[in-house]
Amino acid sequence: MARLYGEKRANLVRVFAARLRSVSEAEDLIQDLFLKVQALGEVEVEGDGSALLFRMANNLMLDRLRSQTRASARDGGWRSLQGVVLGDQQVADIPSAEEVVAGRQRLQLMMAAVDTLPPQVARAFKLHKLDGLSHAETAAAMGVSRSSVEKHVSAALKALMAKLS
């Protein structure tokens, strides 16, 4: 199990970074997974142990959401929940004025690029990415299927990446 962990670690980080919206948070989560795996010792795993690893990590993530909230409540803030760790960078609670301006400018570029997308694609992207609706909520708001939402959001990301990066 520990060997499997070593093999799958990087890919597990990739999965959870998507959901936690932060690579460092995901790294941290997978660190905890290692402790769990060690505590398990040598176990007989039926079938693919990799699925079990994923389940364990997934449960850890749920636990973490809860305890982080409690810990940060004690600290007098909601820092971790509010996603201050983003894109692998620890963002100061209050970014500097220059950072705000630069971020705003990049956001304006992004919005301009979004406006050139096909209307359905732009709408799905805005609802999901900017308004924070989940895929299912976006689907409900637009009256389309979840897989269409995924397709639209992917198309938007692809176009933006080509334009902006």
Next chain:
Amino acid sequence: MTRAQTDIDAETSEAAIAWLVRLQGETVTEGDWLAFDAWLTASPTHAQAYDDALAFDQGLDLDARFAEAAPAGAPLSTPLAANVVPLRPARRVWMWSAGAAIAAAFVAGAVLVPSKGLIGGRETTYVTGVGERRAIALEDGSRIDMNAASRVTVRFERHARRIKMDDGQVFFDVAKDSSRPFLIAAGDTQVRVVGTQFDVRRRDGQVAVNVQRGLVEVRPNLASGATPFRLKPGQGLSHHEGRAADAKLQAVAVEEIAGWRQGRLIYRDQPLSQIAGDMNRLFPRPVKLGDAEVANMRLSGVLIVDEQDAMVDRLSHLLPVKTTTTEDAIVIRAR
């Protein structure tokens, strides 16, 4: 932001983006993980392409976050109408606006019932339905933020501002006006303030007042004529209606007060029956407790308000329960 590597072909890049979007969804299964793992393992350029997409996507989040970090103290004055969705980067923070937007699809809007008050003064009743939330600016400059399934009546008189609270939960941000105290009647409890911020919850025979700022005077069981409690920020008072004797003064974390306004249900050793009740005010499909054992299970923690199925699923990770979902109800039983 990471520059995309030129040696990654368009097809791979597209597949990487599709994976990223899929994994950001709310239902990532074991099957997804196994397929994703296989895809990554198939070629090192796959991992490279995915990492580029991830870095680019998080860069977008970061920019949005910076752009949002505008004037301090904005959250309390931000209008919260369901159709106004502010641009914010931290997704969990806006679960509510999302939830409210969805709710609007199946709940009729808040009902305004203007009527003549008994002692002159205009009287208006505000009602929110299941899953609905509403922020209201009152004519004196006060703001009230109503949680789902709540009902309050507001009446402005020359010498007093009166609120009558039926079943509900409301966060008050009271404009200062020392000549006209702000009086809230919630069942047997009277709350009196001049200008401050606090949350009042009257649910299932229990009244709780939690203070975020200022000074709030609370008289549980008004009829008894007992001396009022004076609550400071970070203090809360709760009791069962009609039983003033069991009124308990407690310390509360200031930033936890009215967590529901940010889409968080915050519990400290609360019974599952209360949690089910709260969820039933958010979603039309009822959550039912299958046996007495689960009703008495207690939870400390935070439930992020998003999709009902996902919330129930998280509960089953936090407590030894299993859930059965049918078309018209979700039943929770001891495991």
